[in-house]
Amino acid sequence: MKAIVYSTPGDSSVLSLVNRDVPEPVAGEVRVRLAVSGVNPTDWKARASVGRPLVADEVTPNQDGAGTVDAVGDGVDGLTVGDRVWIFLAAHERPTGTAAEYAVIPAARAVRLADDASFELGASLGVPAMTAHRALTVHEFGPSRLSPGALDGRTVLVQGGAGAVGHAAIQLAVWAGATVIATVSSDEKETLARAAGAHHVLRYPDAALADGIREIAPNGVEHIVEVAIAQNAGLDVEVAANHASIAYYADNGGDRFTAAVRESFAKNVRWQGLLLYTVGDDALGAAAEDVSAAVADGALPVGEEAGLPLTWFPLADTAAAHDAVEAGAIGKVLVRIDAS
Template sequence: MKAITYSQPGDSSVLSLEDRPLPEPAAGEVRVRLTVSGVNPTDWKARATTGRPLPFDEVTPNQDGAGVVDAIGAGVDTLSVGQRVWVYLAAHQRPFGTAAQYTVLPASRAVPLPDSASFELGASLGVPAMTAHRALTVHEDGPSRLAPGALAGRTVLVQGGAGAVGHAAIQLAAWAGATVIATVSSDEKEALARAAGAHHVLQYPSETLADGIRELAPNGVEHIVEVAIADNAGLDVEVVANHGTIGYYADNGGADFTARVRESFAKNVRWQGLLLYTVGERALLAAAEDVAAAVADGALPVGEDAGLPLTWFVLDDTAAAHDAVEQGALGKVLIRVAE
């Protein structure tokens, strides 16, 4: 099979297209013939991180993708050969990511993809949608699972509503019945956030941003999905509701943040860090099930008309795909592995 590999960390030039033996699934695993691979920021960051050895002699990158189950290991009774699936965390603690014609992974990380959903939609789920799910389900008094009505009566603030996680957070929150406020940095991104389903969109930077949010949510917002906590911690404390949760999943804007102590504890604020790779199996399975239900309901469309533009590359241009994500490509970067 054809696979993108690297055997040392570095910039995208370390990636190469190679011929490799077809991997065989062990007990509890499945092999997936991939159609589309999705690229996330953590894919290029894991490849570029120097100063520590790779976990394997050779790595095939990319966590997310979609395709068809090609072979099944012993003990797997939840999937069948020929079944369409989306996959997540394919390369987490494993050498076989989705930048290849085939990948092998635990059966629990391959989720049925209905015929009504495209492979590009499936490859756009994984890290973004499951991170968004986690951010929306860690509130002290909120739901631990998402479904229609689960967030009814609640207001969600999505900081950075035009990114992949922000897009999924808007869609999932709206599907679950929340009122969604999104913040963006341009007219173009405002159009995308509205297409994703945000009820209100505000632009930054603005000295009146907090006033605008409080006007829309006089009692504060219960859930904040935060992409740039270093920049926004002060604003978040201003607009969060009593017992509200600020779920932050990235370090855009800086590696450290500060917030006013008295205002934070007076509101019983929960600062909740989110990293899918360390969140634990229970949270992963809950997110996969709920995201799958949203997909079945048609609640997570992709493409520019749905607020998530798609940028395409082919497998031997994986290095360029990684560079595009590193350079901040708007929307979702996908790799077409097969027709």
């Protein structure tokens, strides 16, 4: 099989296309013939982590993907040969990512994909959709699971509504019944956030941004999905409702943040950091189930008309795909894999 591998951390030039034997699953694993691999910022960051030991002498990158199960190890229930699946965290603490024609992964990380859902949609889920799910389910008095009606009567603020996580957060929140406010930085991104389903889209930077949010949500915002906490912590506290959750999942704009102490505790604000890789199996399982339900309901479409433009690369150009994500490509970067 063809696979992208690297044996030392570094820039994208360490990635190479090689031929390897098709792997065999052991107990608890499945082998997936991949159709599409999804690229996330964590993929290039993991590859570039100089000074951090690799999990194996040779690593295939990329956490997310979609394809068809073509072999099943002992003890696997719920998946059979021929099942269409979407994959998450394929390369977490393992060397077998999705930038290959075949990948062997734990069965728990392969989730049935609705029959009418495309592989490109499946490969766009994983890290973005599951992160968004977690961000929307950490409120002290909010739902721990998402479904239609779960967020009825609540207002969600998605900071950075045109990113992959922001896009998924908008879609999931709308599916669950919330009123969604998204913030964006350009006309192009405003168009994408509206296409994703945001009810209100506001622009930043804007000194009157807090006023605009409070005009929409005079009693404050219950859930905040935050991509740039270092820049937005003050604004988040200002517009937060009593007992609001501020779920931050990235360090865009800085690696430290400060917030007004009195205003924060007076509103009983919950500062909730989240990282999918360490969130735990229960949260991952809940997210996988709820995201799959949203996909089955048609609530998570991709493509420019749905607010998430897709940029494609062939498997041999996975390095260029990593570079595109590192450079801040808008939408989702995907690698097309043609298994032989």
